[in-house]
Amino acid sequence: MVKLKCFMIILSSLWVGSAVSAINLDAFSWYFGPNGMVIDTASASVILPGPFCWDGSKCGIAIGVQVRPVSGSSNNYWFIQSQGTPASFTSDTAVSVINSLAGKTVSGTSGLNTPGSTVKACLYSYNKTSSSEGYSIIPSGVCGGGYIPPIPVPTNCDLSMDNSMMDFGDISSAAFLNAGAGGKPSGTEVQQRTLNVSCSSPQASLAYLRMTTDNVSGNMLVSSNKDVGFLMSAGENDPTVSPLTPNSSTSSYPLTLDSAGKATVTIKAVPVSVTGKKPVAGTFTSHALLDISWD
Structure with missing residues (x-):
């Protein structure tokens, strides 16, 4: 070339x-x-x-x-x-x-x-x-009428994390009971990961991060154990204070892409009690899908 x-x-x-x-x-x-x-x-x-x-x-x-x-x-x-x-x-x-x-x-x-x-x-x-x-x-042809605006180009974005799994270890059933509905069990810590965003075009430089999942209760992702869930947030937000609401078009986190169409954002999560009841002992899991859109 x-x-x-x-x-x-x-x-x-x-x-x-x-x-x-x-x-x-x-x-x-x-x-x-x-x-x-x-x-x-x-x-x-x-x-x-x-x-x-x-x-x-x-x-x-x-x-x-x-x-x-x-x-x-x-x-x-x-x-x-x-x-x-x-x-x-x-x-x-x-x-x-x-x-x-x-x-x-x-x-x-x-x-x-x-x-x-x-x-x-x-x-x-x-x-x-x-x-x-x-x-x-050049007067003859398509530029004869003056400057031409850009054509609309669909923007594709790649989202990646070095490790998308968060393991919170063993948590006692009693800690969930004592936390109450929506509460964080005593002794658990917020975990975080860095989400890397790379878009094919920065034409729409302000993007919005949203979250979807299979089972929701209010702001919580409900896990495979119906009494246990997770709260998640983006950026500097505390998941127990300003969580992203799953499956909600009105709940989003704004991302400003740089001139190369790239951005990074911190994703945080913490386990919580969904019902306030003592959960059955055993392994529990949940998942969330993060996506980028423009409003």
Whole structure:
């Protein structure tokens, strides 16, 4: 795979150049991946063969990105994909560069997808002279109407733990009886594990962690022994104070993904009495399924 070196140039004012020859931008779409802007489709065709730029020292193809924050004015960023001399960079060269972009991640764009911002992009011609440099949107084709928003991309997340089993050892039946319904048996300690989250795209940077299980009583996961259960929590929350409620769409823990779509969160659990009765002696188990969603 050929890797193209990209340069980012931020300018407060731009000279707008024009092309001698004409190309048509047949297709262009993009989305944000874990490492920045990803070109989904890009194709072009030659209308008039010949030089691509009028004059100057450099001629090429660039990606223009417009970022409009929640408040304030929008900012434009430029990422040159390929350039050469005006004599060597022809319409055929421009088309070849554009047709090679599909599937590529644009270097330097990982920090542009900030929460609340509106981001759009398109392909531009690039021209540098002895006194200025500028970018012109390719007027013929899909970018003729201006910047294009990203296409929606389903986000898949992998959740992993080094050890998802929690063994609380031997607990006396009397301790559950004395704890009362919903209470933690004396002598038991909260156990915790680190949950690693890795999502294919950080486009929705705020995600929500929820929990499901087979048998529930209030906030408790009911174990294979109906008198014994567990309380679980996420983050800094104490499971006996602020537990996650299983099978509840309104009970969740917010996760902020980083620019690579990753996050870590502490998961805590502790055994509790479900009924306040003395349970039958024996092994008891329960399980919980953690999932990520966006609201």
